[in-house]
Amino acid sequence: MKVFCIGGYTWYWWLYLYFDPRPKMNKEDLYDREKELEKFFDALSYASMIVVTGLRRTGKTSFVNVALVECGYPFTILDMRGLPFNPSRADIIRRLELAFNQIDRKWLSDFVEALKHVKGVSILGAEISFEWSKKELDLTEIFAKIDHWVGIKKKKFVIAFDEIQFIRGNKWILSFIAHVIDTYHNIIVVITGSEVGVLFDFLGFNQPSSPLYGRHFFQIQMTNFSAEMAKDFLTEGFKQIQIKPSDELLLYAVQELDGVPGWLTLFGARCRDKKSCSKEIVDEFASEAGKLARDEVMKLVAYSRRYGIILNFLSKIGEATWSEIKSAIEVKEARSITNHAVSTLIKNLTKIGVIIDRNGKYAIKDSILKRGLREEPLPE
Ligand SMILES: Nc1ncnc2c1ncn2[C@@H]1O[C@H](COP(=O)(O)OP(=O)(O)OP(=O)(O)O)[C@@H](O)[C@H]1O
């Protein structure tokens, strides 16, 4: 943020910073995440795959953008949103071409030089284009050259796939990523996506047939802001846009929006647009947030309806023991199920951060999700 004091007035260079609704690109616009950044930089020295997970709107994309800008290594980010359902090789290669052309200027000429003699790659000035329509482009050779280039420079090359869950259908790209992390020791793959999408669909969390199943990865989880942080984030954000909401309204927003950075940001941005703040704005976003959180866990139901039974049950009752969860499923299905099956369901829900274990009692972690499920239960 750029702040100027001229003639006794404070002037802000960008008009909204914390409350900019786009994913953040600069460290100064990113609130906190210091510990996560430290973990990320540390993992770059030894991990070949870093997975950034988190529920929707927790700031995964913003975190990766900032972490890569700050890491000091050449990097590229492939945005997987908007890919067709079954993306072709050409679709992915086009994204790669787009991402390569956005490499920081500081590295661009060296990078272009490294790829100069690769078959299927043409260089026009500083622009890289792939002959993606032909079979000639050899991705393996491209990555081998990049690995060699950064190796000489004693650097690493970081390639990030944002919203990886959009790669559905033919998953040849997963085998290719497995090849990159197994073969090129100077290339680090960073993957982000919403919890359910990344861990279940993409990493094949429970599917041994997935090409990446069982690969070692370092996981960084984006969590919601604590109540104290959320209040501080809002206070600082409102200062930046020169609005002063009451303390009572801030506390209401903190409680209803549950510390989810994306919803706090949208709330602030809407107040900025309206040039005032109200409880109605908070309510509007809390309900929208509930729907989005519910849509996200809906994906689990495609794996097993039992996830629906457990989450609906917990949303109604608040918290429950392992045995209470087991009997809720048994009552619903009118038959007994194995202890192993119950433990696996609970373990998976805990691992993806949807439920937490509070001294032997399980509860839905997010009150926004709880609200969404109460408003509309999942199919069972
Ligand atoms: N630490 C932060 N500081 C300031 N703003 C943040 C922070 N984290 C997230 N935001 C804001 O919250 C919103 C959501 O962030 P972002 O898109 O990075 O989240 P995401 O987890 O990638 O979301 P999605 O699940 O939709 O992909 C954006 O408006 C972003 O600017």
Ligand SMILES: [Mg+2]
């Ligand atoms: Mg994102």
